[in-house]
Amino acid sequence: MAFKPDDYKHVKYLWKDEEADNLSPVENLVYRSNKLGEDQRITNTGGGNTSAKLFEEDPLTGEQVEVLWVKGSGGDLRTSKKENFSSLYADKLRALDSVYQQYPEKGYKSAGEDKMVGMFKHCNFCLNPRASSIDTPLHSMIEEKHVDHLHPNAVISVASCKDQEALTAKIWDGKLAYVPWMRPGWEAAKVCEDTYEANPDIWGILLGQHGHTNWSSESKSCYETSLWVIETAARYIEEHDKGENTFGGQKVQSLSEDKAKSLLTDFMPIARGKLSKNVKYIGTLQNDEATLRFVNSVDAPRLAELGTSCPDHFLRTKIKPLYVDFNPETDSLDELVTKFDAALEKYRADYTSYYEACKRADSPAMRDPSPTVVLIPSIGMIAWGKNKSESRVTAEFYNCAIEVMRGAEAISEYTALPQQEAFDIEYWALEEAKLQRMPKEAPLARDVVVVIGAGDGIGKAVAHRVASEGAHVVCADLRLDNAKATAAELEEIYGKGIGVSGSGISSCGPAIALEVDITRRETVEELFTNVTLAYGGIDKVIVTAGVFLAEGDDLAKNDKAFDLSFNVNVKGGYIVASEAQKVWEKQQLKGMMVLTTSVNGAVSKKGSLAYDTSKSAANHLVRELAVTLSPLVNVNALAPATVVQGSSMFPRDRVISSLSKYNIPFDESDTTEDLRTSLAEFYAQRTLTKLPITPEDQAEAAYLLVSGQLSKTTGQIISVDGGLHEAFLR
Template sequence: MSRSTTEIYFRTVESKWDDEIASDMDLLERLVYRSNLLGSDAYINNTGGGNTSSKLKETDPLTDEEVEVVWVKGSGGDLRTAKKPNFASLYQQRLLNLQDIYQSKENTGLKTPAEDSMTEMYPHCTFNLNPRAPSIDTPLHSFIPYKFVDHTHPVPVIAIATANKGPQLTKEIYGDDVVWVDWMRPGFELGLKLQETIENNPGIKGIVLGGHGLINWANDDKECYELSLELINQAADYLSNHEKGEESYGGEKYQSLKKDERRAVLAEVLPFLRGQVSQQNQFIGTIQDDDLTLQFINSKDAPNLAELGTSCPDHFLRTKIKPLYVEWNPQEDSLEDLKSEITSGLEKYREDYADYYNNHSDEDSPDMRDPNPTVILIPGLGMVTWGKNKSESRVTAEFYTAAIGVMRGAESVAKYTAISKQEAYDIEYWALEEAKLQRMPPEAELSRQIIAVIGAGSGIGKDLVPKLIDEGATVIALDLKEDAANGTAKEVLDDIGMGIGVAGSGISGSGDIIGLECDITDRKSVQEAMHEIVIAYGGLDNIAVTAGLYPTPDQAGNVSDSAWDKSFSVNVKGNFIVADEASKIWKAQNLKGSMVITTSANAVVPKAGSFAYDTSKSAANHLVRELAISLAPNIRVNGVAPATVVEGSSMFPRDRVKASLTKYGIEFSDEESTESLRDKLAEFYASRTLTKKPITLEQQTEAIFQLLSTKLENTSGHIIPVDGGLKEAFLR
């Protein structure tokens, strides 16, 4: 019988190198290949962290002479997804010559300014006008006298690097093959230290960077890659042989709630929690509640270990100096107790962060950043991470997961240590890091917004979803038909190169959009959808309802009583049920939001044979006004009233289009395509307007977007017509 994951954590990694694939690549392509292999496993390297390099012979475009060029992962790149344009290229000799410049700057005694100023020199070393900005780790690669260098952040090696007996453990695990270098901030000085260490220890294969990670090298790229794995596996084997299993982190203090129970509690508490952490900047959430994460959070030592914070620079830039650990007993305390602990815990966390900033900042420091935590640990429930979008919150979860493994390993063989608060501050508020933040483009209009689109499987809703994604929103595509909702989500994710979102997985949600089934006439269905939305993203800001029902009359032009009921159920009551259930989330969050209901020009323009639809849409118009009053001041409610939109509408199947054309005496042929028939009908409807132009999906989605955005933040309780100028619908 195999041991459970909570009994053994550290695993060995296997080579994925394929000679058949690599043999057809040039050396630069092989650098990309090697990088992607190392970046494909978060156990080996964090998203966006680590770097690789190759020193290659290139032809100088100015002299036609052969020169040595360092190709190294550029600033902001990610090893897993990197392609050629993500690598900087620099003249190797020019980089080496910078050592003389650094020496003269260092002699002034101002080490930090000297260190920072060197990054301004890297562009002068650029080969062939490569626009990719070099990483601050460039000297680490240049100053190592080997052709190929890998710098990674493997969990087992960082566990050794953060142990208080790190140097002794390094010697015990690697003998004379790998040596230890004490913690140093990444940059020029560390590059010089590595160069000196290699000179003083001829024949070594790698270096454990105290508190940081692993760097190793070779004169063959495949050998370098496989050496990386070999050194990782040596550390993993050592740690697995010292595993404490169920006694890790001091053993269990709390028991986890069963999955369904903890998800129910999280669905209740997450909107409240999101509102609390979003008082300065709005966040999107991710839940992680797998067995290994819960084992740490439920343990006796978790509060003290969490308080120490992370050590690897890449970790705490995402996770902040430390997480918030919520002291809550899942077996004894109530939900109200949990909310109380969250409130008091956040107050203390913000005070601690302000003290951290004030105690370590100086007059040149940037302003204090958001003092709210990005990682929150709750016994019995799991870890909740926050970011400006889903991707960032998932990466934060990935980073703290790695930190948990690091603490597990370090505590199994020694004592876990973190770098000093001053060192942590100097990196978090490093001028170079601040400059990187300032260079980032401004956030999109709907960034940090979670938006549910109901009726996303077709028509206006389907066209609206990619518009919202392009504007930075996190979107839930809901439709009566699950396949249609997932189809819309998949189309969007395929366009941006991601897989379809799946709510309810170990790490909730898979991207900026998920598809969900929802029948808005069934309160239970709406409740289940709201539950999934909260579990996937932590809350909800805006809703756009584009779902509607046009009951088709029989041949005599009559609509059955049941069709009348269904029309009002979808077009009126369904909108109310959605608002009523969403209001529970909105109230708990106490954040600004909005709701847009798609009504119709028919709500004010009587039309023969359309009694049920027209009167239901008239009722929907008034529902907008009622909801605007009841949900104020935080939630704005408005409507968009299109004239008939034939394009892409599920309410205009071929038979209905033909019936309408016949009704209006418009000639057509049965051989014509459905789209051609729809175009004829749209042109007829356009002829009755002042602009004489068909109403398009794009015009409707733009109106909804404007109402969801801050551009109309003082508009509530109104119906915006998008009808081409129907004089019959003029305000009266």
């Protein structure tokens, strides 16, 4: 190869013989795929595919047969395992060409082209259920043993140039042939096969507006060829880079971090509300140096209007982003919102016109015409999706689009796909079928749920419960380490999400941990600012944080207990509600809030005067907030009783005190949980159901109140106490 491992500057050389040489052929293919996927400059999330033609034992005949192993549909090279690869009998796959030739209409836009995809499963080896990629024929028709098909930014830059064919010959010195844009499929693979056979000395093919394919007889050399193709293009672009004149030079200065944060705290919920009129969106902010260089540039409006080129890009980003002509030196927040409103109205009208002009008789119905990428000079990019992972991936793809435009403008002139071609990809029957096959969204999949007190007990159980219904969970707690532990548990179960990597609050996944002291307004304000920057806004707020202090018999010495009880249990809920209200009013999307009070607020007894009266006040706070925040926000409460298990309100000393008070036998050597269990069983016998009350019982009630199933219930307190008749409504 032209480069040694240490020579690469624009890609990472990650192959290690000591790792690869001990692998089986299929494992080696997976290894190659993972190493390619590790570097986002090589391919983007879910994009590209790799293959190997290997001999396997036929389970029916016992004979050795050639099998094409190729990364299946929907897989990601970085994370793919063997089960993410399709396996097909190579001879059966090749024989499908005779089937294709029988269709009365042939060509890459024909109905027969789409029907071929359904034929792939007839070629499956060993009943492999993994759906085959649309690029499977390409890997089949190239006769070499190992094939990589990738979408690197540097290569797409060349493939998106006005002079793409001439530049292909020049940059790769004839080692790459050129095939103009064709929608992926059987006919495109046939063209590549003919090109390969007519040029036996080439190492690969540049696919116009798309990416490249290369091959080799060995897995390692195929990997190295892929890197060579990308490095060669990147070096050529670097030689022609325009430096300060990139994208026509800078037009607008970036805001300082503090000013940008302040502006985004106000703007993101407003934007989320306006975008979410049909379906709700979750946001990701991208404001790195490369993004700001683009949005702040002279050419950003022109290039943004052209839209993206590579099909992989605009399937995520739509045909083009929404660009807001904002100048922070002259425009206020109100003017930004006014300009956004006008740009959004025009975008939706343009998208509708695009759909009407390009639709075909059998096209799926028009999807939401709202943008998924919003570009704002001086601030950056906000990407939107149905969940955090999707918005992060959308941001990643537009990052790639920016790099493609930078490279194309450096060496020639950027061009985008014609609108009809873009439409035929976006509304492709196969893409629509893929969307229809996706599982139904979970009830809270598009919601951001802030759980305050998520570090343990009821709050931790609530965080797990809403996460199980798809929510994006903000685990907030006075003890940040506890909040992080809960968030880590959720990530272990539901994943960290995929997409752009990096530091900062906006690169979070479906769960995040934040510190808050609900008695200090500035920390609550900071909490909601961080949540807004992470996800774009909030939907539900559940407060389980509370405090119980033991009191003495001398009432005059319980001032501290009163002050702290009312500060946390009453004023804390008020502060949270008043800060959340700011976000809800900006969004104008339906919100829900749940406070945690106690049946002690309705039951008079001795020994917990401060706690009980504070919870009684909290009950009325719920009713007042329900009136104040209506009709936009429903406010309700759950009222637990004696939730001993896992509760920070029942530390070991309090449990022992209660056991002694009620003459319940115990041993000092018992674990805290054993002691709690004994106390919980005692309390259970005082209820009508005779069952201990658990944090999970409370979590179920909290979920019910934010699920939408009680959408016409507000100002109510639901007791979850096992049936304490003393607390019955009266």
